[in-house]
Amino acid sequence: MKVTTKQVVDLLNELLQTDPDAINALFNNRVICNQTIIDHPTVQIFQGKVGLLGILNGLFYRTDGKGVRGAIAALYEAVCPTGCPTPPGSTIHDKCAECSTQLMLGKISNFIVMGE
Numbered sequence: 001m002k003v004t005t006k007q008v009v010d011l012l013n014e015l016l017q018t019d020p021d022a023i024n025a026l027f028n029n030r031v032i033c034n035q036t037i038i039d040h041p042t043v044q045i046f047q048g049k050v051g052l053l054g055i056l057n058g059l060f061y062r063t064d065g066k067g068v069r070g071a072i073a074a075l076y077e078a079v080c081p082t083g084c085p086t087p088p089g090s091t092i093h094d095k096c097a098e099c100s101t102q103l104m105l106g107k108i109s110n111f112i113v114m115g116e
Contacts, residue, residue, distance in 0.1 A: 005060040005071045005072060005113050006113055008056065008060060008072065009072060009111045009112060009113050012072075012111040013110060013111050016108060016110070016111065020107060020108070023108065024107045024108050026052055027051060027052055027053055027074055027108060028051070028108075029051060029052070030046065030049035030050060030051040030054075031049060031050060031051075032048055032049055033045065033048065033049065033050045037050055040058060041068060042057070042058040042059075042061045042068050043055055043057070043058035044057045044058065044070050053070070053072065053074055054070075056072055057070030057071060057072055060072055062114070062115065069114065070114065071113060071114050071115075072111060072112070072113065072114065073111070073112050073114050074108045074110075074111055075108065075109050075110045075111070075112060076092075076105045076106060076107065076108055076109065077105075077106035077107055077108075077109050078090040078091050078092050078094065078103040078104070078105070078106065079103060079104060079105075079106035080096040080098070080099065080101055080103055080104075081101055081102075081103075081104050082096070082099050082101050084096050084097075084098040084099050084101075085098075086103060090103055091103065092104055092105055
């Protein structure tokens with residue numbers, strides 16, 4: 001049975017709606033990996049650590065003129081670390097309008113197929 005990237009993303013979004021705490025915990029967990037995984041041509045690694053999204057992108061990837069790219073992205077909410085409300089469309093590059101604190105990554109809001 002062939003599984004498409006869209007089917008994986010649809011399932012991830014369904015699970016995210018069903019149990020956002022579990023899916024956020026699962027996808028935000030990264031572990032130290034060995035050099036063989038670090039050197040893998042498609043698995044995505046960050047600072048010597050791998051997570052579930054990096055492994056999924058090792059299966060579902062795209063190539064372009066710039067090299068191998070992950071086909072699945074997790075979109076995160078931007079939140080104020082002091083708890084102030086954050087307007088829709090805010091990013092971690094913004095400062096909180098109320099307290100001027102730099103916004104940070106919150107929970108995953110959605111999974112998407114890159115390039116669609």
